[in-house]
Structure formats: C-alpha cells, structure tokens
Amino acid sequence: MKRLLLLMTLGTCLARGADAQSLCASDGQATPVTLVERFISADCEACWSSPQTLKxxxxxxxxxxxxxxxRGDDAPLSAAASRDARTRLxxxxxxxxxxxxMTTAKVVGARSHxxxxxxxxxxxxxxxxxxxxxxxxxxxxxxSWSAWLVLVETIPAGADGSPLERNLVRNVLLSTWNKPEQLSKSEHHVFREMRPLNIPQGATPERLRVVGWVQDGHGRVLTAAQSVCAPPEAR
Structure with missing residues (x-):
C-alpha cells in the first residue's frame, strides 16, 4: 500500500510540473557533457578519504x-557497498x-535527446x-537502449571522511527500452519509467536525489540528467 501511495503521489507531482513543492527534478539544468564514475573497493578505506582523488x-x-x-561485512566500507556496483562494472x-x-564517457547525443x-x-x-x-x-x-535511474546520496566535502563532494550510489533501476510511447501531433518518441526506490539503511534522506542516463546498444551515453531540489523559500 505504501508503494502504491508513493507512486500515486509522484504521478500527481509529475502532472503538476516542476513547481510542485514535493518534487525535485532536472528541469532547467544543463545536460552534463561527461559521465564520470569512480569505483572504490569496500576494502579501501584510504581510497575514500584520499585527498588526491581527481575532481x-x-x-x-x-x-x-x-x-x-x-571480506563481506568485515570490509571497512561494507555499509555503503552495493551489488549494483558489480552490475555496472x-x-x-x-x-x-x-x-x-575511474571511467569517463562523453555524452554524445544531447541535441537529439x-x-x-x-x-x-x-x-x-x-x-x-x-x-x-x-x-x-x-x-x-x-x-535496445539501457536507461539507468540511480538514487544517490550527495555527501558534502569534509563530511563522512571524504575530502570532496561525492554522489554515493545507493540504489539503481535499470530499464531496457526499445518500444517508445508515441505522442500525438509530435515528432518525438517518448520512453518513461516510474518506480519507488528503496532507501538503504544508513542513508540520509535529506541528501538523496536521482541521476540518470541512457546508453545505446554500443554503450555510448546518449544523454544524462540529475535532479536538483529547490530550497523551500524558492518553491
């Protein structure tokens, strides 16, 4: 019932648009030009706290x-480890x-998507x-195209032992797209997915947001986006 209520609430917010008070979205944000992914072994606590990490x-x-x-739960970073990381690798x-x-990929199709x-x-x-x-x-x-919707916890620089800001991956929804929805009187093809994402134990809800990207069958990143939450006084 809670999951159904959550989807109904999000659907209402999406219908109301970016001005909805309970919605954080990528509206108005510039499309990223690159997708950078840093992978850290749960064994390497020093990697997380290294001041030499490339910004x-x-x-x-x-x-x-x-x-x-x-080492499983005995690894120093095991509390934040995710099996989704292995799937992504x-x-x-x-x-x-x-x-x-670390991997870096250019966003190659932002003009069309x-x-x-x-x-x-x-x-x-x-x-x-x-x-x-x-x-x-x-x-x-x-x-088929792959759509990655990722729940991240944005950790400020200096917090939780990290010398720089990090978008720690907390949950992932991976969708396969090959049949778009058609919009009448429009040249655009539309793909969409709406789901409840579980918040892992230990995550700070106030720091959570979502990011996403779409890859083609050759692994090229066609477009990417990240949500931003406006401060309460700006809503």
Whole structure:
C-alpha cells in the first residue's frame, strides 16, 4: 500500500510540473557533457578519504560506487557497498578494482535527446522516482537502449571522511527500452519509467536525489540528467 501511495503521489507531482513543492527534478539544468564514475573497493578505506582523488569538471555527472569485497561485512566500507556496483562494472566490461578505478564517457547525443529525472519525498523507506526521455530518434528494431535511474546520496566535502563532494550510489533501476510511447501531433518518441526506490539503511534522506542516463546498444551515453531540489523559500 505504501508503494502504491508513493507512486500515486509522484504521478500527481509529475502532472503538476516542476513547481510542485514535493518534487525535485532536472528541469532547467544543463545536460552534463561527461559521465564520470569512480569505483572504490569496500576494502579501501584510504581510497575514500584520499585527498588526491581527481575532481571532475563542473559539467560532469560524477558517481561514486562502493564495490563489495570478498571480506563481506568485515570490509571497512561494507555499509555503503552495493551489488549494483558489480552490475555496472560488468556492463562497462571493467574488472573489480582491488583499490579504486575511474571511467569517463562523453555524452554524445544531447541535441537529439531530452532526458528528465525527478523524485518526490521519502515515504515509508521508499523514494518515488521517474526517468523520461523525449527523442527525435528511436532504437533500431534489433537494438535496445539501457536507461539507468540511480538514487544517490550527495555527501558534502569534509563530511563522512571524504575530502570532496561525492554522489554515493545507493540504489539503481535499470530499464531496457526499445518500444517508445508515441505522442500525438509530435515528432518525438517518448520512453518513461516510474518506480519507488528503496532507501538503504544508513542513508540520509535529506541528501538523496536521482541521476540518470541512457546508453545505446554500443554503450555510448546518449544523454544524462540529475535532479536538483529547490530550497523551500524558492518553491
């Protein structure tokens, strides 16, 4: 029942648009030019706190994945580790790092694709979130696109032992898109997904937001977006 209520609330917010008080969205934000992903082994506490960690540019969408280790709960960063990190490494064709690694991908199709991500307020341990793509293109009949909707906890620089701001991955929704919804009287093809995302134990709800991107069948990042929550006085 809580999950149904959460989806109904988010659906109402989406219908009301970006001015809805309970909605955080990517509306009005510039499309990132690169997707930067930092992977840290749950064994490498020093990697998390290293002052030498490269700071990406302001136009980059940057994520921090904590990769589970063979030590399980005995690893120092195990509380923030996610099995989704291994799934993402497999999708990238990258090995599990013994310490840390980083990948960078250009966003190559922003002119043809408009991506929107949004989320509502936390309810009963879940956060209702959505990802929507409007595009003048669509996948080839034999091709599928991958849509990644990621719940992140934005940790400020100097907090939780990190010398720089991090977008710690907390949950992931991966969708496969190949059949768009058609909008009447429009040249755009539309794909969308709306789901409740579980908030893991230990996450700080006030720091949570969503980011997303879409990849084609060759792994190229077509577009990306990240939600922003306006301060209460600006809503």
């Amino acid at each position: 990406p540019s302001a136009r980059a969408l940057t994520l921090d994945w904590i990769v589970p280790s063979e 497999e999708a990238l064709g990258r090995p599990v790092p013994t310490a840390s690694s 408009r991506l929107r991500v949004a989320h509502g307020v936390a309810v009963g341990g879940y956060l209702g979130a959505s990802i929507e793509l409007k595009t003048t293109r669509k996948p080839h009949p034999r091709e």
